[in-house]
Amino acid sequence: MSQKIVIDPVTRVEGHGRVTIHLDDYGKVKDSFFHIVEFRGFERFIQGHPYWEAPVLVQRLCGICPVSHHLAAAKAIDQLIGIDPENLSPGAGKIRRLLHYAQIFQSHALHFFYLASPDLLFGADAPKEKRNVVAVALEHRELATRGILMRKFGQEIIKAIAGKKIHGISAVPGGVYKNLSSEERMYFLDGKSIESLDTMIEWVKGVLGFIKDYHVKHRRELDEFACYPSGHLGLVSEGNAMELYHGVLRAIDGDGKVTLDNVNTNHYLEYFSEAVEKWSYMKFPYLKQAGRENGWNRVGPLARINVCDKINTPLAEAERQAFFEFYGKPVNNSTMYAHWARLIEMLHCAELMGDLLRDDELSSDDLIRTGKKRHVGIGIIEAPRGTLTHHYEIDDKDMIVKCNLIVSTTHNNEAMNRAVRWVANEMISQKGTISDGMLNHVEMAIRAYDPCLSCATQAIGKMPLRVELFNAQEELIKVVTNV
Numbered sequence: 001m002s003q004k005i006v007i008d009p010v011t012r013v014e015g016h017g018r019v020t021i022h023l024d025d026y027g028k029v030k031d032s033f034f035h036i037v038e039f040r041g042f043e044r045f046i047q048g049h050p051y052w053e054a055p056v057l058v059q060r061l062c063g064i065c066p067v068s069h070h071l072a073a074a075k076a077i078d079q080l081i082g083i084d085p086e087n088l089s090p091g092a093g094k095i096r097r098l099l100h101y102a103q104i105f106q107s108h109a110l111h112f113f114y115l116a117s118p119d120l121l122f123g124a125d126a127p128k129e130k131r132n133v134v135a136v137a138l139e140h141r142e143l144a145t146r147g148i149l150m151r152k153f154g155q156e157i158i159k160a161i162a163g164k165k166i167h168g169i170s171a172v173p174g175g176v177y178k179n180l181s182s183e184e185r186m187y188f189l190d191g192k193s194i195e196s197l198d199t200m201i202e203w204v205k206g207v208l209g210f211i212k213d214y215h216v217k218h219r220r221e222l223d224e225f226a227c228y229p230s231g232h233l234g235l236v237s238e239g240n241a242m243e244l245y246h247g248v249l250r251a252i253d254g255d256g257k258v259t260l261d262n263v264n265t266n267h268y269l270e271y272f273s274e275a276v277e278k279w280s281y282m283k284f285p286y287l288k289q290a291g292r293e294n295g296w297n298r299v300g301p302l303a304r305i306n307v308c309d310k311i312n313t314p315l316a317e318a319e320r321q322a323f324f325e326f327y328g329k330p331v332n333n334s335t336m337y338a339h340w341a342r343l344i345e346m347l348h349c350a351e352l353m354g355d356l357l358r359d360d361e362l363s364s365d366d367l368i369r370t371g372k373k374r375h376v377g378i379g380i381i382e383a384p385r386g387t388l389t390h391h392y393e394i395d396d397k398d399m400i401v402k403c404n405l406i407v408s409t410t411h412n413n414e415a416m417n418r419a420v421r422w423v424a425n426e427m428i429s430q431k432g433t434i435s436d437g438m439l440n441h442v443e444m445a446i447r448a449y450d451p452c453l454s455c456a457t458q459a460i461g462k463m464p465l466r467v468e469l470f471n472a473q474e475e476l477i478k479v480v481t482n483v
Contacts, residue, residue, distance in 0.1 A: 082371020
């Protein structure tokens with residue numbers, strides 16, 4: 001008697017997704033799908049707008065990571081006016097980088113403390129009433145407070161640069177519209193009005209201590225949970241150093257073999273294609289030479305720490321080395337290690353922000369440059385969730401005639417589907433279990449990727465979960481709900 005399990009919606013992620021797990025006549029998992037059921041249409045409705053509107057329009061894709069879309073679009077628009085990233089003025093380039101690192105810092109803090117920590121602190125099988133940020137605040141007050149203040153620190157930098165914490169404007173074609181005064185920079189360094197940058201570094205180091213202890217205590221289950229070989233994709237700079245703003249594309253397979261060798265981002269179309277499936281609105285990017293079946297890659301913190309050979313800030317580099325020394329293998333394919341990698345990136349961004357805030361070029365008045373007009377612009381950046389591509393083409397009247405967006409979460413689409421399949425097989429086929437804890441294990445596998453399913457905001461609050469079990473005659477057998 002075949003059955004179907006439905007999880008709708010997946011909770012504690014940005015956007016709306018649904019999981020269906022199909023069982024065969026013997027109660028074993030036959031197939032599973034992670035459905036993305038929202039459709040935005042930005043690639044289409046941005047056409048006909050003048051190119052300079054793109055960085056403002058596309059950031060409305062998301063209320064969690066609008067800066068990432070703003071800057072990826074800005075990099076593409078720079079090319080349309082003849083300016084490549086290395087040709088920006090030093091001050092403008094550093095302002096953008098500071099904005100970008102602040103965005104990653106606050107977004108990672110949001111995900112780890114608000115969305116992921118309930119599972120780590122209380123366990124996947126804890127009562128559903130405890131698996132939320134309110135319970136974290138009640139039982140782990142200091143940890144929750146620090147998480148809130150770390151997110152605030154990043155958002156305050158965004159506000160200082162872009163005018164607002166969400167959907168502000170900083171980048172303009174060829175540069176930025178304002179600098180940061182020495183007084184504005186000192187605000188984040190001296191700790192008089194807001195927790196200082198040095199405090200942020202110490203707090204992140206403290207949370208890294210927590211995640212290390214957690215992995216020691218739960219090593220076997222974390223090593224095995226949703227562990228499967230995959231490709232890994234990210235930007236790197238000289239010496240294959242981790243790069244978050246501008247670099248070349250590098251990819252490796254699950255054993256560490258290079259599958260994409262430091263490719264210029266302008267040539268991404270020569271190497272990547274996108275597949276579609278009838279059960280999801282989200283595409284499936286893959287490397288052309290490897291094909292749809294084997295060419296997919298993970299992106300994001302775990303992928304970035306895998307593809308790089310070093311991190312160019314001392315504290316984060318020491319943590320990277322400790323990460324791999326603990327894991328014991330040169331490539332980490334264990335899904336739950338993404339949280340550890342995410343915290344290492346927070347430390348890296350904090351170090352980078354400190355270097356920039358002490359740099360007088362952030363106060364330079366040399367902010368905008370121009371060049372010779374082009375008709376194609378490509379901007380690729382490492383968003384918090386992974387490699388993000390914006391590609392625009394314009395006509396002679398400066399109107400956008402083509403737009404291609406490969407959002408970070410689409411790269412992780414195949415990986416998330418395989419994670420769901422792994423949990424379903426482990427929890428149902430092997431243990432014969434259908435429970436609230438099992439449902440949360442499925443969601444945990446998805447949450448580790450910090451997906452932004454529609455690239456839109458998600459309201460924090462109670463989200464209903466309803467699982468319906470049907471027999472082969474489509475008769476409802478059982479309903480499990482968290483409401």
